[in-house]
Amino acid sequence: MAGSMNSGADRWPGATWYEATTEPRRFDRVSGTRRCRVAVIGAGLSGIATAMGLVERGETNVCVLDSNGPGAGASGRNGGFVFAGYSLDNDALIKQLGANRARTLHGWTRQAVTLIRDRIHRYAIDCQVNDAGVLLADWFGDDDSLNGFARRMHEQLGFRLDPVDRHSMPAYVRSERYGAGLHEPGSFHFHPLRHIQGLAGVIEQAGGAVVAGSPVRSMDIANGRWRLRCDDGEVEAEEVILATGGYDRRLCPPIQRALQPVATYIAVTEPLGDLLGELMPKPVAVYDTRFAFDYYRPLPDTRLLWGGRISMAARSPAAIRRLMARDIRRVFPTLGGIRFEHAWGGWMSYARHQMPVLGKRPDGLWYTLAFGGHGMATTTLAGEMMAEALTGNDLRLREFQRWPPRWAGGAAGRAAIQGHYWVCQARDWLRDRFGG
C-alpha cells in the first residue's frame, strides 16, 4: 500500500509551526477493497474522537479516512485552547434551553475538557500541555459587565470563572489594553497536531485503522452496506460517520449545505527569549471580550502564537502576517517590528444556530459537524455521544436534534456572515471609543 504524508497544505499554503514541530508520520492510503464495521470520513478531532470513543468501548473494527491525514484540517492547525462551552455563547444557550438544561449541556463540555486531559495522560501523548489555562481579558474596561458575567455563569451554569482584578492582570499579561480578566480553572492549552496524531496512534494500536491521502469521492448504501469510493480503492462498512468539518461540501450536500466554512488566521513570531516572560509572566492562553477577539498563547520555544479575525476568504501567508502584525501592535506595542516565521489559516464550519450538527439520517448516515471556533472540547464531546449512540445509547445525542441541519443560505449566507462580522467589529470599535 502506498504511503501518504500528513499535510494540510492544500488550500492553505505555508507549513504551520505545528507541522514544523511534529515528527512526520506516514499513514496508509486506501487501495483495493477494505472492510470494516464502522468507517469515519474525516480525521479531524470529531472523527478521531468518535473512533477513540468506539475503541474505548471495545469496538475496534473501525477505519478513519482522510483526504490528507489526521489533523490536516482545523484540528491540527488551531489555537490550541482547550476550554468549555459551545460556539453559541453561554447566555444564548441559557436563553434557548433555560438554566437547568443549559447547565447540563455546558457541563458536558467541561467533562470533555477533563476527558482530553485524561486521555493525554493515559496514553502518554506528548503534546506540550500547558496548565496555566485560559484567560478572558476585558478589552473595554467594563468591570461590572465582566463580574456580572462570571456571577451569572456560576449561578446559572455552575461554571466557575475566577476573577482577576485589573491590578492583578499584570501578573498574567502586561498590556495597557486590558482592564480586568477571568481565568477558567481546569482549562489548558496544547499542541493540537501532536494531540490528534497521538490519538490516531492509539486507535491503530488497538486494532483500528487510520488512512490518509484518501479523499472519499462518493458513497452509497445497498443491502445495508455502505461503499465509500476513493481514488485507488474503496471501503465497505456497516456504519458510516461524516466528519468532514469545513473541508467538504460535495459528499453529502443535504447535510453539508447546512454549513458555512469560515476562515480564521494564525501567525507565529520568531523566538522572543526573555521578552516573552516579561510580556506574559504567567503562560496563559489569552482571548478578549470583543466579538472579533485576538487569541494568543506563549509556545515552549519562547515564540508567541497569535490568532484572530474571521473571514470568508483564504489569504496568503504574507497577507496574514500583515493583519496579525497590525493586531499584535495594539496589544503589545513593543512587538511592533516583530518577525513572523509561520503564518497560516484554516476553515471552521458553522451552522446558522452556532451549535454542532449531530445525528443520523433516515438512510443510516451519521454526521458530526459544525464545531465553529470552539472545537476541541465540543468535538471530543460529540465523539463520545456518537460512540454511545453507535453502541446503543443515543440519549445524549438526541438532545442535539433541536439544532437540525438547516440550509445555511449558500453564497448569500456567506455574504451575510461577513457582513455580520463587520457590523460586530464596528460595534466593538464604537464601544472601545465611546464606551457603553
Ligand SMILES: Cc1cc2nc3c(=O)[nH]c(=O)nc-3n(C[C@H](O)[C@H](O)[C@H](O)COP(=O)(O)OP(=O)(O)OC[C@H]3O[C@@H](n4cnc5c(N)ncnc54)[C@H](O)[C@@H]3O)c2cc1C
Ligand atoms: C485557525 C483556527 C484556530 C482555532 N482555534 C481553536 C482553539 O484554540 N480552540 C478550539 O477549541 N477550537 C479552535 N478552532 C476550532 C476547531 O479547530 C474546530 O472546530 C475543530 O478542529 C473542528 O474539527 P472537525 O473534526 O469537525 O474538522 P477538521 O479538523 O477540519 O477535520 C475535517 C477533516 O475531514 C477531512 N475531509 C474532508 N472531506 C473529506 C473527504 N471527502 N474524504 C476524506 N476526508 C475528508 C479533512 O481533510 C479534515 O482533516 C480553531 C479553528 C481554526 C481554523
